[in-house]
Each structure stands twice: as structure tokens, then as C-alpha cells.
Amino acid sequence: MQHLKAGRTLALATACVAALTGVALADPDLTAELVIDGELHLVTRAPSDDVITPNLPERYSGFLFRDPATRDMQMDDFENPAMLAVEEGEGLWSTVEGTAGQSCQDCHGDAADSMAGVRASMPHVNGDGVLWSMENYVNNCRTTRMGAAEPWGWNSGQMRAMTSYISMQSRGMPVNVAIDGAAAPYWEQGREMYYTRFGQLELSCANCHEDSAGLMIRADHLSQGQISGFPTYRLKDQRVVSIHNRFVGCIRDTRAETFAMGSPEFIALELYVASRGNGLAVEGVSVRP
């Protein structure tokens, strides 16, 4: 083992990034196939378009940027640690809570039927014309219909479990969020944020995920920043994380004061980022570093 002084390490690390960039493992592995338990094939490549992603040649799931061990972990429903959160969500689905004395199941029945397609179309505009993420809909049901005392925190264990469970009911379906009509102004807002440089490092989402997808940032392999695999089990956090949790992390990494999870800005950004993945399969819950 070698111990180096901090200053030199940083300078040499920058130099070595340049060296590592040339390595073959930088680009997405377009030969990798996402097959769950040897049976269920999920689409990880989708055509791009002129409206949403004119600058992407093709849309790639984050799965294609991961190493074989991480991919293997996702392809086995038993070994996938995210399934623990899905199971927890399944338990919550049939748990009675609130003054109405009902569980999700009492109204929504079998989630496989009632929740099919929900993840694929989130976020979407509600009956009052406001753009809501899945978390908003869940809490709305819980507080106004179930009479639950408290909404779940955006990144709470229960919310992550429930969104994981609901997301699984759309697994395999193509992402298909609406960006027209009432959603249009939110989508524009999200698009503007995507191309805005934030923070001391003055980086926009596009700088990394559009201009540099496939390259290395230090030792991370940059993907297109798709959210078709969320909620995802992050190896780093050793638990399932939400989309907004990742947005917070990304903007914080540009050394900016970040927006809050559940903020209108992030919901708009979520719509825009989701649309960039239209056509990719919802992965239910994925595994990412």
C-alpha cells in the first residue's frame, strides 16, 4: 500500500482520470441484457427523439453502465436487496391505518391490477392542475382518505418501501409521461433546470448526463441520468433511495445549496428527466452504485 500527501493525490487523481477515460469500460455495455430470473426481459435501450432528447443518439438505462456484479444483483429477484423494500411496501399496502380504519388494499384491491402503469406515468398533473409525484399521491390518499395522522416523510422508510412496491407493479412497462397539455409548463420548467449550471462547480445536469454520458468522473461511470430504475438500491447507501434524494445529492455535489425533496422545482425536474427516458422499461427497483 502507498500513502500519499493529500495535495499530490488530487493532482495525480485528475491526471489519472484522463488516463482511465480511455479504458473500454467507460462506454455503456450495449451487449448487456437485463433479464430478471432468466425470464423477464426489460428494455434498456429506446429510440431518442427531436423534442425531448435531440442531443442523445439513443436512450440508455443506467443498467448498461454498471459492472457485471452489480447487474447480476439486479437480475435475480431473490438476490436483489431492493426486494426487501418491496416486501416492506407489500406489507404496508395491507396495513390498516388512520381514522377510516382502512388499508390501501381495502380501496385499491390487488396492487398488481390497480397500480399497473402508475409508475410509468409519474409524475403527472392531478385533478387540480398541480404536478404531483407518486409520493404526493400516496400522502394525499393517506391523509385525506385514510385519515392517517401524519404524511410520510418524502425519504422515510415507509415511503421508500411503498414507492418501491408500487413501482414494481409497472415493471417492464415503457416509461410514458405526458409532457403536453397541463403538464407543458412544468416540463418547460424542468427542462430549463436541466440545462442550468448550479453551484460553485457550475455544472448543469446536461454537462454530465448529456455531454459526458459514458465518460468517467473520477471513478464514477457517468450514465444518462435516467430515472427509469428508481427507486433504486444504492450500494453506497445500502438501501433504497428516492428520485429526489438523488437530485439532492447531484446538486449538492456541484457545491450548491440544493432544493428540498418534494419541492415544486424537483417535481418539475422529475417530470422532465422521466420524459428523457420515455420508452425505456420501468425497472421496478434497480441496483446502482
Add this chain to the structure above:
Amino acid sequence: MTDVRPRIRLPRSAAAGDSIVVKTLINHDMESGQRRNSAGEIIPRQIVNRFTCEYAGVMVIDMELHGAISANPYIEFEAVVPASGDFVFTWYDDNGEVYTSTESFTVA
């Protein structure tokens, strides 16, 4: 700690005397005792420190775990199944709790 839910995966079938692959997964934070909270204080260690598996009353594996085992411990090993019987899996938590799971297995 939320509900602890062990998961077990056994092959669908095997012949008597086969060595089968057993996969286990349990949700547990495995707080190593190395991390600090935002106030700078060490977060106390709380891990699953031991895992055992028996089949038909015979010990298969006895594993001692330390803080370097990742959260939601995944443990895979092989067991011999001379005849049909029950697998008993046990996880021992630092806090004294014990989690168990039993799965019966039938040989062809």
C-alpha cells in the same frame, strides 16, 4: 429496527444426497460502529454477529459476522440433503434478539 424479514431461496428440487445451493438475505442495517452522526459522535455498533443453518438437526454452517459485512446481509452456501427435512436458519443480533426462519425441503 423495522420488521426483520429473512428471505430464503432453495432450489425447487434435488436428489437425495445432492449438495444444494442455499441463499439467504435478511434486512438489517449492520451498523458497524465506525460511522459518526452529524454531531460527530460514533453511532453505536449494532450488527447481526452470528448466523447458523441446520438441516434435519445437523449443523450446516456457523458464521461469525463482523462490521465489515454489508447491510442487508446476503449469505450463500451449500448444504447436503440426504433426505427430506427442515432447514432452520438463525440470525443473532448484537442487541440480543434472535431471528429465525424454517423451510422444509423435499428430496426427489
Add this chain to the structure above:
Amino acid sequence: MFTRRDTLAIGVGAAAASALPFAAFAATVDEAIAAFTGGAAVAEGGVTITAPEIAENGNTVPVTIEAPGAAEITLLATGNPAAEVAVFKFGPGAGNAMVATRIRLGRTQDIMAIAKMADGSFTSARVEVKVTIGGCGG
């Protein structure tokens, strides 16, 4: 192949974290080995460790160890603050002597598996796993 470059990729964080003198790490590893072997000689070979060359994230690294004929195996992370990762004892009901699990590695280091064979002898294997600090979300 990767030489010193991968060590350099560790970055500031790990360099700062490894404030303990190198000797302290060596003592922990040696103590762990001695606790398992009782000071007996340890040969090499007969043990296979399967681990990624570069860990996608150091917090969850999948590892498989196979040691045909072993009665016990200990897994050590020679560069972690505490070297011991796990000790596996195989009983009469065990099939092939193999285990797979997921471990946390704090920095690029060798992981070592020592197997105690049925006849009381010890043998081992050692592989390097590179652990890097990423550019996004650390």
C-alpha cells in the same frame, strides 16, 4: 494493468481517513491471522476468492470464497480499520466448502481468505480489490 494509478484514485478522503500509522494496520491483520491459526504456518493455494477487480462501490462488494475440503474459513480485509470480516465454520451438513456474501471495504486493499483444512493445516489466498472514491455522491 493498473499499477500505482489505482492507488492514486483513492483521493483525499481516504488519505485523511488513514491517519493511523501503517504499523497499526499490520498488527491488526497479524493478530487476526494468529487468532485463527494459533501461529501455525499458512500455505498458499487451494482457496479461490472471486471478487471484482474494481469495486463499483466499497460499501457493498460481492465476494465468493471456495476452499474444497476446508473445515473453517476466515475472511480478512487487510486494509480496513478492523481486519476481521467473517469466520465460517462448516458442519457435517455442509455441501461444498463455499460461501458468498457482500462486504464493506474502506479503501483499495488485499482481501485474504485463510482456510483450515480437515487435517488441521492452513492454506490461503489473497486478491486485491480496488476501491475508489467516485465523482458523484462520493
